[in-house]
Amino acid sequence: MTDSAAADAGLTLGGQRILFVGGKGGVGKTTTAGALALRLADRGDRCLLVSTDPAHSLGDLFDRHVGDSELQLAPNLWGLEIDPEAQVERHLDTVKATMRDLVKPDLYPEIERQMSLTRLSPGAVEAAMLERMAELMSEGPERYDRVIFDTAPTGHTLRLLSLPEIMAAWTDGLLRHRDRSDSWNRVLKKIGPRPGVGDDISYIEPPTEPEDERSTKIRQVLLERRRKFYQARRVLLEKGTSAFILVLIPEKLPILESRKAVDALNEFEVPILGLVINRVLPSEPLGAFLEQRREQEAEYLAQIERLFPRLHRLQVPLLPRDVEGFESLRTIGEFLLPDG
Amino acid sequence: MLHELLSYLRDRARTIGSLVREFYIAPHRGVVARAKRDEDDLFMLLIFSEMMGVPNPASYYTLELQPVLYDRFHEWHTRMGMEKSPLDGFRCC
Numbered sequence: 001m002t003d004s005a006a007a008d009a010g011l012t013l014g015g016q017r018i019l020f021v022g023g024k025g026g027v028g029k030t031t032t033a034g035a036l037a038l039r040l041a042d043r044g045d046r047c048l049l050v051s052t053d054p055a056h057s058l059g060d061l062f063d064r065h066v067g068d069s070e071l072q073l074a075p076n077l078w079g080l081e082i083d084p085e086a087q088v089e090r091h092l093d094t095v096k097a098t099m100r101d102l103v104k105p106d107l108y109p110e111i112e113r114q115m116s117l118t119r120l121s122p123g124a125v126e127a128a129m130l131e132r133m134a135e136l137m138s139e140g141p142e143r144y145d146r147v148i149f150d151t152a153p154t155g156h157t158l159r160l161l162s163l164p165e166i167m168a169a170w171t172d173g174l175l176r177h178r179d180r181s182d183s184w185n186r187v188l189k190k191i192g193p194r195p196g197v198g199d200d201i202s203y204i205e206p207p208t209e210p211e212d213e214r215s216t217k218i219r220q221v222l223l224e225r226r227r228k229f230y231q232a233r234r235v236l237l238e239k240g241t242s243a244f245i246l247v248l249i250p251e252k253l254p255i256l257e258s259r260k261a262v263d264a265l266n267e268f269e270v271p272i273l274g275l276v277i278n279r280v281l282p283s284e285p286l287g288a289f290l291e292q293r294r295e296q297e298a299e300y301l302a303q304i305e306r307l308f309p310r311l312h313r314l315q316v317p318l319l320p321r322d323v324e325g326f327e328s329l330r331t332i333g334e335f336l337l338p339d340g
Numbered sequence: 341m342l343h344e345l346l347s348y349l350r351d352r353a354r355t356i357g358s359l360v361r362e363f364y365i366a367p368h369r370g371v372v373a374r375a376k377r378d379e380d381d382l383f384m385l386l387i388f389s390e391m392m393g394v395p396n397p398a399s400y401y402t403l404e405l406q407p408v409l410y411d412r413f414h415e416w417h418t419r420m421g422m423e424k425s426p427l428d429g430f431r432c433c
Binding site: 101128131181 | 390399403404
Protein backbone atom coordinates (compact mmCIF):
# COMPACT_ATOMS: atom_id res chain seq x y z
CA MET A 1 0.00 0.00 0.00
CA THR A 2 3.04 2.25 0.12
CA ASP A 3 2.66 3.17 -3.54
CA SER A 4 -0.69 4.69 -2.73
CA ALA A 5 0.75 7.15 -0.25
CA ALA A 6 -1.44 9.73 -1.95
CA ALA A 7 -4.38 7.68 -0.81
CA ASP A 8 -3.69 8.60 2.79
CA ALA A 9 -3.13 12.27 2.28
CA GLY A 10 -6.72 13.36 2.82
CA LEU A 11 -8.92 15.30 0.46
CA THR A 12 -7.43 18.35 -1.16
CA LEU A 13 -10.24 20.76 -0.68
CA GLY A 14 -10.13 24.11 -2.40
CA GLY A 15 -12.60 26.91 -2.14
CA GLN A 16 -15.57 24.86 -3.37
CA ARG A 17 -18.74 26.24 -1.85
CA ILE A 18 -20.89 23.26 -2.79
CA LEU A 19 -19.94 19.67 -2.03
CA PHE A 20 -21.87 16.55 -2.90
CA VAL A 21 -21.23 13.31 -1.05
CA GLY A 22 -22.58 10.31 -2.94
CA GLY A 23 -22.31 6.57 -3.25
CA LYS A 24 -24.20 3.30 -2.99
CA GLY A 25 -26.63 2.83 -0.13
CA GLY A 26 -25.02 1.72 3.12
CA VAL A 27 -21.41 2.67 2.39
CA GLY A 28 -21.40 5.55 4.87
CA LYS A 29 -22.40 8.61 2.87
CA THR A 30 -24.21 10.33 5.71
CA THR A 31 -21.36 9.62 8.12
CA THR A 32 -18.77 10.92 5.66
CA ALA A 33 -20.81 14.02 4.88
CA GLY A 34 -21.43 14.64 8.58
CA ALA A 35 -17.77 14.14 9.51
CA LEU A 36 -16.61 16.42 6.69
CA ALA A 37 -19.10 19.14 7.61
CA LEU A 38 -18.19 18.98 11.30
CA ARG A 39 -14.48 19.07 10.47
CA LEU A 40 -14.93 22.15 8.28
CA ALA A 41 -17.14 23.78 10.91
CA ASP A 42 -14.49 23.14 13.57
CA ARG A 43 -12.01 24.86 11.29
CA GLY A 44 -14.21 27.93 11.19
CA ASP A 45 -16.26 27.53 7.97
CA ARG A 46 -19.97 28.14 8.35
CA CYS A 47 -21.45 24.90 6.98
CA LEU A 48 -24.91 23.77 5.98
CA LEU A 49 -25.33 20.01 5.81
CA VAL A 50 -28.26 19.02 3.60
CA SER A 51 -29.74 15.53 3.41
CA THR A 52 -31.53 14.73 0.15
CA ASP A 53 -32.06 11.03 0.80
CA PRO A 54 -35.80 10.32 1.06
CA ALA A 55 -34.90 8.01 3.94
CA HIS A 56 -33.20 10.71 6.03
CA SER A 57 -30.65 9.70 8.60
CA LEU A 58 -29.00 13.02 9.42
CA GLY A 59 -31.11 13.30 12.54
CA ASP A 60 -30.02 9.81 13.64
CA LEU A 61 -26.36 10.66 13.12
CA PHE A 62 -26.55 13.74 15.33
CA ASP A 63 -29.10 12.14 17.61
CA ARG A 64 -31.72 14.84 17.31
CA HIS A 65 -34.72 15.71 15.20
CA VAL A 66 -33.75 17.57 12.02
CA GLY A 67 -36.53 18.79 9.77
CA ASP A 68 -37.10 20.79 6.61
CA SER A 69 -35.73 24.00 8.12
CA GLU A 70 -32.14 24.84 8.97
CA LEU A 71 -31.23 23.73 12.50
CA GLN A 72 -27.98 24.46 14.31
CA LEU A 73 -26.20 21.22 15.22
CA ALA A 74 -22.85 22.56 16.45
CA PRO A 75 -20.95 25.84 16.37
CA ASN A 76 -20.76 26.83 12.66
CA LEU A 77 -22.78 23.78 11.62
CA TRP A 78 -26.40 23.72 10.52
CA GLY A 79 -28.41 20.76 9.25
CA LEU A 80 -31.45 20.35 7.02
CA GLU A 81 -33.42 17.35 5.74
CA ILE A 82 -35.23 18.20 2.51
CA ASP A 83 -38.86 17.16 2.57
CA PRO A 84 -39.88 16.96 -1.11
CA GLU A 85 -43.56 16.49 -0.24
CA ALA A 86 -43.58 19.77 1.67
CA GLN A 87 -41.95 21.38 -1.35
CA VAL A 88 -44.68 19.99 -3.64
CA GLU A 89 -47.29 21.53 -1.31
CA ARG A 90 -45.56 24.91 -1.44
CA HIS A 91 -45.44 24.69 -5.25
CA LEU A 92 -49.16 23.83 -5.44
CA ASP A 93 -49.97 26.75 -3.14
CA THR A 94 -48.11 29.14 -5.46
CA VAL A 95 -49.99 27.79 -8.47
CA LYS A 96 -53.29 28.12 -6.58
CA ALA A 97 -52.52 31.75 -5.82
CA THR A 98 -51.86 32.43 -9.54
CA MET A 99 -55.03 30.56 -10.41
CA ARG A 100 -57.18 32.77 -8.18
CA ASP A 101 -56.01 35.79 -10.16
CA LEU A 102 -56.77 34.26 -13.52
CA VAL A 103 -59.62 31.78 -13.35
CA LYS A 104 -63.33 32.18 -12.76
CA PRO A 105 -64.18 31.25 -9.14
CA ASP A 106 -66.69 28.54 -10.12
CA LEU A 107 -63.81 26.53 -11.61
CA TYR A 108 -61.69 26.59 -8.42
CA PRO A 109 -62.87 23.28 -6.91
CA GLU A 110 -62.38 21.39 -10.19
CA ILE A 111 -58.93 22.77 -10.71
CA GLU A 112 -57.88 22.04 -7.15
CA ARG A 113 -58.90 18.42 -7.74
CA GLN A 114 -56.66 18.31 -10.79
CA MET A 115 -53.83 19.73 -8.72
CA SER A 116 -54.16 17.06 -6.10
CA LEU A 117 -53.51 14.54 -8.88
CA THR A 118 -50.23 16.27 -9.64
CA ARG A 119 -49.27 15.82 -6.00
CA LEU A 120 -49.28 12.06 -6.68
CA SER A 121 -47.67 12.08 -10.12
CA PRO A 122 -44.37 10.19 -10.32
CA GLY A 123 -42.13 13.05 -11.37
CA ALA A 124 -43.46 15.59 -8.89
CA VAL A 125 -41.42 14.57 -5.85
CA GLU A 126 -38.26 14.36 -7.91
CA ALA A 127 -38.92 17.75 -9.47
CA ALA A 128 -39.61 19.26 -6.06
CA MET A 129 -36.36 17.82 -4.72
CA LEU A 130 -34.46 19.29 -7.63
CA GLU A 131 -36.10 22.66 -7.16
CA ARG A 132 -35.19 22.78 -3.47
CA MET A 133 -31.61 21.64 -4.17
CA ALA A 134 -31.26 24.28 -6.87
CA GLU A 135 -32.53 26.92 -4.45
CA LEU A 136 -30.02 25.86 -1.81
CA MET A 137 -27.22 25.73 -4.37
CA SER A 138 -27.83 29.28 -5.52
CA GLU A 139 -28.86 30.90 -2.20
CA GLY A 140 -26.92 28.74 0.25
CA PRO A 141 -23.52 30.30 -0.50
CA GLU A 142 -24.93 33.72 0.45
CA ARG A 143 -25.42 32.54 4.02
CA TYR A 144 -22.86 29.76 4.36
CA ASP A 145 -19.22 29.19 3.46
CA ARG A 146 -19.99 25.63 2.38
CA VAL A 147 -23.14 23.72 1.54
CA ILE A 148 -22.61 19.97 1.81
CA PHE A 149 -25.20 17.66 0.26
CA ASP A 150 -25.58 14.18 1.63
CA THR A 151 -27.16 12.71 -1.49
CA ALA A 152 -29.43 9.75 -2.08
CA PRO A 153 -27.98 6.54 -3.53
CA THR A 154 -26.05 7.10 -6.74
CA GLY A 155 -28.63 6.34 -9.43
CA HIS A 156 -31.09 8.81 -7.99
CA THR A 157 -28.46 11.53 -7.67
CA LEU A 158 -27.20 11.09 -11.23
CA ARG A 159 -30.76 11.41 -12.45
CA LEU A 160 -31.07 14.58 -10.42
CA LEU A 161 -27.90 15.93 -11.98
CA SER A 162 -29.14 15.24 -15.50
CA LEU A 163 -32.57 16.77 -14.85
CA PRO A 164 -31.55 20.42 -15.23
CA GLU A 165 -30.27 19.70 -18.72
CA ILE A 166 -33.33 17.70 -19.76
CA MET A 167 -35.71 20.23 -18.28
CA ALA A 168 -33.89 23.17 -19.82
CA ALA A 169 -34.34 21.45 -23.18
CA TRP A 170 -38.01 21.01 -22.35
CA THR A 171 -38.57 24.68 -21.58
CA ASP A 172 -36.60 25.59 -24.70
CA GLY A 173 -38.96 23.40 -26.73
CA LEU A 174 -42.04 25.05 -25.26
CA LEU A 175 -40.56 28.49 -25.83
CA ARG A 176 -40.00 27.61 -29.50
CA HIS A 177 -43.70 26.78 -29.79
CA ARG A 178 -44.50 30.15 -28.27
CA ASP A 179 -42.14 31.84 -30.73
CA ARG A 180 -43.93 30.25 -33.67
CA SER A 181 -47.35 31.17 -32.29
CA ASP A 182 -46.22 34.74 -31.66
CA SER A 183 -44.74 35.15 -35.12
CA TRP A 184 -48.00 33.95 -36.70
CA ASN A 185 -49.74 36.48 -34.50
CA ARG A 186 -47.47 39.25 -35.79
CA VAL A 187 -48.22 38.27 -39.39
CA LEU A 188 -51.95 38.35 -38.60
CA LYS A 189 -51.59 41.83 -37.17
CA LYS A 190 -49.74 43.02 -40.23
CA ILE A 191 -52.47 41.62 -42.45
CA GLY A 192 -54.98 43.48 -40.33
CA PRO A 193 -58.63 42.71 -39.65
CA ARG A 194 -61.11 41.76 -42.32
CA PRO A 195 -62.92 44.97 -43.28
CA GLY A 196 -65.95 45.41 -41.10
CA VAL A 197 -65.49 42.16 -39.14
CA GLY A 198 -62.85 43.10 -36.62
CA ASP A 199 -59.79 41.17 -35.58
CA ASP A 200 -59.76 37.75 -37.21
CA ILE A 201 -58.30 36.31 -34.06
CA SER A 202 -61.40 37.32 -32.14
CA TYR A 203 -63.54 34.44 -33.30
CA ILE A 204 -60.72 31.99 -32.87
CA GLU A 205 -59.78 33.08 -29.37
CA PRO A 206 -62.43 33.91 -26.80
CA PRO A 207 -61.88 37.56 -25.92
CA THR A 208 -61.55 36.88 -22.17
CA GLU A 209 -57.94 37.97 -22.13
CA PRO A 210 -55.97 39.79 -24.75
CA GLU A 211 -53.80 37.30 -26.60
CA ASP A 212 -50.66 39.37 -26.19
CA GLU A 213 -51.05 39.48 -22.44
CA ARG A 214 -51.53 35.73 -22.24
CA SER A 215 -48.51 35.14 -24.40
CA THR A 216 -46.40 37.43 -22.23
CA LYS A 217 -47.49 35.57 -19.10
CA ILE A 218 -46.70 32.14 -20.57
CA ARG A 219 -43.35 33.41 -21.64
CA GLN A 220 -42.61 34.86 -18.20
CA VAL A 221 -43.42 31.59 -16.45
CA LEU A 222 -41.29 29.58 -18.90
CA LEU A 223 -38.35 31.96 -18.79
CA GLU A 224 -38.33 32.03 -14.99
CA ARG A 225 -38.37 28.22 -14.97
CA ARG A 226 -35.55 28.05 -17.49
CA ARG A 227 -33.51 30.57 -15.52
CA LYS A 228 -33.71 28.28 -12.49
CA PHE A 229 -32.66 25.22 -14.50
CA TYR A 230 -29.72 26.97 -16.08
CA GLN A 231 -28.63 28.38 -12.75
CA ALA A 232 -28.60 24.92 -11.17
CA ARG A 233 -26.64 23.59 -14.12
CA ARG A 234 -24.11 26.39 -14.00
CA VAL A 235 -23.44 25.92 -10.29
CA LEU A 236 -23.06 22.18 -10.82
CA LEU A 237 -20.61 22.42 -13.66
CA GLU A 238 -18.53 25.38 -12.58
CA LYS A 239 -15.07 24.22 -11.66
CA GLY A 240 -13.99 25.53 -8.28
CA THR A 241 -17.61 26.08 -7.19
CA SER A 242 -18.83 22.56 -6.71
CA ALA A 243 -17.30 19.10 -6.40
CA PHE A 244 -18.41 15.55 -5.89
CA ILE A 245 -17.01 13.16 -3.31
CA LEU A 246 -17.73 9.48 -3.92
CA VAL A 247 -17.86 7.10 -0.98
CA LEU A 248 -17.43 3.35 -1.39
CA ILE A 249 -16.33 0.32 0.58
CA PRO A 250 -13.82 -2.27 -0.73
CA GLU A 251 -16.45 -4.73 -1.93
CA LYS A 252 -17.57 -5.84 -5.35
CA LEU A 253 -20.92 -4.13 -5.82
CA PRO A 254 -19.98 -0.70 -4.43
CA ILE A 255 -16.90 -0.70 -6.70
CA LEU A 256 -19.00 -1.48 -9.77
CA GLU A 257 -21.54 1.16 -8.89
CA SER A 258 -18.81 3.75 -8.26
CA ARG A 259 -17.47 3.06 -11.70
CA LYS A 260 -20.83 3.82 -13.28
CA ALA A 261 -21.08 6.94 -11.14
CA VAL A 262 -17.62 8.15 -12.18
CA ASP A 263 -18.47 7.55 -15.85
CA ALA A 264 -21.72 9.48 -15.53
CA LEU A 265 -20.14 12.34 -13.58
CA ASN A 266 -17.44 12.60 -16.23
CA GLU A 267 -20.08 12.61 -18.91
CA PHE A 268 -21.84 15.54 -17.22
CA GLU A 269 -18.43 17.07 -16.54
CA VAL A 270 -19.10 17.36 -12.84
CA PRO A 271 -15.72 17.73 -11.06
CA ILE A 272 -14.86 14.80 -8.74
CA LEU A 273 -12.80 15.73 -5.70
CA GLY A 274 -11.94 12.20 -4.70
CA LEU A 275 -12.87 8.70 -3.70
CA VAL A 276 -13.35 7.91 -0.02
CA ILE A 277 -12.70 4.20 0.57
CA ASN A 278 -14.56 3.58 3.76
CA ARG A 279 -14.23 0.83 6.40
CA VAL A 280 -10.83 -0.46 5.36
CA LEU A 281 -9.58 -3.05 7.85
CA PRO A 282 -7.04 -1.52 10.25
CA SER A 283 -3.39 -2.49 9.85
CA GLU A 284 -2.98 -4.20 13.22
CA PRO A 285 -3.02 -8.05 13.44
CA LEU A 286 -6.59 -9.28 13.27
CA GLY A 287 -6.52 -13.05 13.65
CA ALA A 288 -6.82 -15.80 11.03
CA PHE A 289 -10.43 -15.14 9.99
CA LEU A 290 -10.08 -11.43 9.39
CA GLU A 291 -6.65 -11.90 7.79
CA GLN A 292 -8.44 -13.91 5.14
CA ARG A 293 -10.86 -11.04 4.63
CA ARG A 294 -7.91 -8.68 4.44
CA GLU A 295 -6.50 -10.72 1.53
CA GLN A 296 -9.71 -10.28 -0.38
CA GLU A 297 -9.84 -6.61 0.60
CA ALA A 298 -6.33 -6.14 -0.83
CA GLU A 299 -7.62 -7.48 -4.17
CA TYR A 300 -10.48 -5.01 -4.12
CA LEU A 301 -8.20 -2.12 -3.16
CA ALA A 302 -5.94 -3.03 -6.09
CA GLN A 303 -9.01 -3.13 -8.33
CA ILE A 304 -10.08 0.32 -7.15
CA GLU A 305 -6.60 1.61 -7.94
CA ARG A 306 -6.76 0.04 -11.40
CA LEU A 307 -10.23 1.35 -12.17
CA PHE A 308 -9.74 4.89 -10.93
CA PRO A 309 -6.07 5.67 -11.58
CA ARG A 310 -6.61 9.39 -11.99
CA LEU A 311 -8.87 9.93 -8.99
CA HIS A 312 -7.63 10.99 -5.61
CA ARG A 313 -8.18 8.00 -3.30
CA LEU A 314 -8.45 8.21 0.46
CA GLN A 315 -8.84 5.36 2.95
CA VAL A 316 -10.84 5.58 6.14
CA PRO A 317 -10.37 2.61 8.49
CA LEU A 318 -13.09 0.53 10.04
CA LEU A 319 -13.58 1.72 13.62
CA PRO A 320 -14.16 -0.58 16.59
CA ARG A 321 -17.58 0.97 17.20
CA ASP A 322 -20.32 2.63 15.13
CA VAL A 323 -19.75 6.23 14.17
CA GLU A 324 -22.21 8.20 16.24
CA GLY A 325 -21.94 11.48 18.07
CA PHE A 326 -19.40 14.26 17.73
CA GLU A 327 -16.34 12.44 19.02
CA SER A 328 -16.32 9.60 16.50
CA LEU A 329 -17.37 11.99 13.71
CA ARG A 330 -14.29 14.08 14.54
CA THR A 331 -12.12 10.95 14.35
CA ILE A 332 -13.42 10.30 10.82
CA GLY A 333 -13.08 13.98 9.97
CA GLU A 334 -9.37 13.86 10.75
CA PHE A 335 -8.92 11.12 8.17
CA LEU A 336 -10.83 13.15 5.58
CA LEU A 337 -9.03 16.43 6.18
CA PRO A 338 -5.85 15.82 8.23
CA ASP A 339 -4.15 18.73 9.98
CA GLY A 340 -1.61 20.68 8.03
CA MET B 341 -66.77 71.31 -58.83
CA LEU B 342 -63.32 70.14 -59.75
CA HIS B 343 -62.53 69.82 -56.06
CA GLU B 344 -65.57 67.54 -55.50
CA LEU B 345 -64.67 65.41 -58.48
CA LEU B 346 -61.12 64.95 -57.20
CA SER B 347 -62.36 63.99 -53.77
CA TYR B 348 -64.82 61.52 -55.32
CA LEU B 349 -62.08 59.92 -57.43
CA ARG B 350 -59.77 59.68 -54.44
CA ASP B 351 -62.45 57.87 -52.44
CA ARG B 352 -63.11 55.45 -55.28
CA ALA B 353 -59.42 54.77 -55.67
CA ARG B 354 -59.09 54.08 -51.95
CA THR B 355 -62.02 51.66 -51.99
CA ILE B 356 -60.70 49.85 -55.04
CA GLY B 357 -57.25 49.71 -53.48
CA SER B 358 -58.55 48.12 -50.31
CA LEU B 359 -60.67 45.66 -52.32
CA VAL B 360 -57.66 44.62 -54.35
CA ARG B 361 -55.62 44.29 -51.19
CA GLU B 362 -58.36 42.19 -49.56
CA PHE B 363 -58.58 40.04 -52.72
CA TYR B 364 -54.98 39.03 -52.35
CA ILE B 365 -54.76 38.92 -48.59
CA ALA B 366 -58.02 37.25 -47.53
CA PRO B 367 -56.96 33.66 -48.30
CA HIS B 368 -53.74 34.17 -46.35
CA ARG B 369 -55.47 35.56 -43.31
CA GLY B 370 -57.30 32.29 -42.83
CA VAL B 371 -54.17 30.21 -43.39
CA VAL B 372 -52.11 32.22 -40.93
CA ALA B 373 -54.87 32.28 -38.32
CA ARG B 374 -55.20 28.51 -38.63
CA ALA B 375 -51.43 28.01 -38.36
CA LYS B 376 -51.39 30.03 -35.18
CA ARG B 377 -54.36 28.13 -33.82
CA ASP B 378 -52.73 24.77 -34.57
CA GLU B 379 -49.59 25.91 -32.81
CA ASP B 380 -51.59 26.99 -29.77
CA ASP B 381 -53.60 23.75 -29.77
CA LEU B 382 -50.40 21.73 -29.72
CA PHE B 383 -49.16 23.86 -26.87
CA MET B 384 -52.39 23.16 -24.96
CA LEU B 385 -51.87 19.45 -25.53
CA LEU B 386 -48.31 19.64 -24.18
CA ILE B 387 -49.50 21.44 -21.06
CA PHE B 388 -52.66 19.43 -20.37
CA SER B 389 -51.43 16.00 -21.51
CA GLU B 390 -51.36 14.60 -17.99
CA MET B 391 -55.04 15.46 -17.55
CA MET B 392 -55.76 13.33 -20.60
CA GLY B 393 -54.01 10.36 -19.03
CA VAL B 394 -50.72 10.77 -20.87
CA PRO B 395 -47.99 10.57 -18.25
CA ASN B 396 -45.95 13.71 -18.30
CA PRO B 397 -42.65 13.76 -16.44
CA ALA B 398 -42.80 17.54 -16.41
CA SER B 399 -46.25 17.85 -14.85
CA TYR B 400 -44.74 19.65 -11.87
CA TYR B 401 -43.76 22.46 -14.23
CA THR B 402 -46.68 22.36 -16.67
CA LEU B 403 -48.96 22.92 -13.70
CA GLU B 404 -47.76 26.47 -13.28
CA LEU B 405 -48.80 27.27 -16.87
CA GLN B 406 -52.28 25.85 -16.54
CA PRO B 407 -53.96 28.81 -14.79
CA VAL B 408 -53.00 31.05 -17.72
CA LEU B 409 -54.64 28.64 -20.16
CA TYR B 410 -57.78 27.49 -18.31
CA ASP B 411 -60.09 29.97 -19.99
CA ARG B 412 -59.24 28.41 -23.35
CA PHE B 413 -59.77 24.88 -22.14
CA HIS B 414 -63.44 24.46 -23.10
CA GLU B 415 -63.00 25.87 -26.57
CA TRP B 416 -59.93 23.70 -27.07
CA HIS B 417 -61.47 20.35 -26.09
CA THR B 418 -64.55 20.96 -28.22
CA ARG B 419 -62.36 21.76 -31.21
CA MET B 420 -60.33 18.62 -30.53
CA GLY B 421 -63.50 16.64 -31.17
CA MET B 422 -64.44 16.04 -27.55
CA GLU B 423 -67.90 17.42 -26.99
CA LYS B 424 -67.73 17.13 -23.22
CA SER B 425 -64.70 17.86 -21.11
CA PRO B 426 -62.47 14.78 -21.30
CA LEU B 427 -61.77 15.02 -17.59
CA ASP B 428 -63.79 13.06 -15.11
CA GLY B 429 -65.47 15.52 -12.85
CA PHE B 430 -64.00 18.53 -14.59
CA ARG B 431 -67.21 20.38 -15.17
CA CYS B 432 -66.03 23.07 -17.51
CA CYS B 433 -69.18 22.68 -19.58
